[in-house]
Amino acid sequence: MTAADAPDLERATLDKAASENFPVAPFFLPKDWRDDLMAVYGFARLVDDIGDGDLAPGGADARVLGVSATEAEDRLVLLDAFETDLRRVFDGTPRHPLLRRLQPTVRRRGLTPEPFLGLIAANRQDQLVTRYETYDDLLAYCELSANPVGRLVLGVTGTSTPERIRLSDAICTALQIVEHLQDVAEDLGRDRVYLPAEDMKRFHVRETDLARKTAGASVRALVAYEAQRAGDLLNEGAPLVGSVHGRLKLLLAGFVAGGRAVIRAIAAAEYDVLPGPPKPGKVQLLREAGVILRGEG
Secondary structure (H helix, E strand, O other), rough: OOOOHHHHHHHHHHHHHHHOOOOOOOOOOHHHHHHHHHHHHHHHHHHHHHHOOOOOOOOHHHHHEEEEEHHHOOOHHHHHHHHHHHHHHHHHOOOOHHHHHHHHHHHHHHHOOHHHHHHHHHHHHHHHOOOOHHHHHHHHHHHHHHHHHHHHHHHHHOOHHHHHHHHHHHHHHHHHHHHHHHHHHHHHOOOOOOHHHHHHHOOOOOOHHHOOOOHHHHHHHHHHHHHHHHHHHHHOOOOHHHHHHHHHHHHHHHHHHHHHHHHHHHHHHOOOOOOOOOOOHHHHHHHHHHHHHHHOO
């Protein structure tokens, strides 16, 4: 890796924060929290980019991880190399600049390897499992792909307790399901379907129905059903907001509000997610956040 590669690798990943559904490290948080949350985000974004094959062109990430040019397109090889480098965060000096940025956060906040390893395992699973038979199977995937993020937020802010972790897991799983509903068409293009097969059968939905430009009645009914499940999970986790105070309360309210606003946007699109991901406006997001902060929902 050249000296110029390091800032470019960081920038290419962290610039994606602006396009995320949910704010990563909003301005109102203390600077040390923002810095540490962005370090965690950099890790999560990069591992997803590896798993999705969305790394910046040129192979710089592979080179810095010690992966040869002949194996640079093999996502499982890259994920294995990334896991090896992650372990250096805890017992040595990592190679990748985003992991070097993460190391002070890990030490300062006393973070453990488990949530980071979970996110890598989720992306490894994406290479091997592209369909989910049951809702419980999907929940088990979310345990790896989503719930570690909430646990890391609690760890960075020093507010982790068993009950908060339980509530956070419900919120994060809901947000993951919501994102899957927004991205049905995009995921199918990657040969992945996150709608449980048992539910597709119940609503008489075939994969060919998901490939259409617009959703038929059966697909809309299925999406509405899964959106209701996500909404129920958000309601289950919402007491997490009231369990904390200050600016962290605003952040967590934003997460819950973001999920609810997306569900409303999906409903406003009459559950037709196939033309593209329905997205809420800022007014709807602020309205949802206000309701949560007033303790009305």
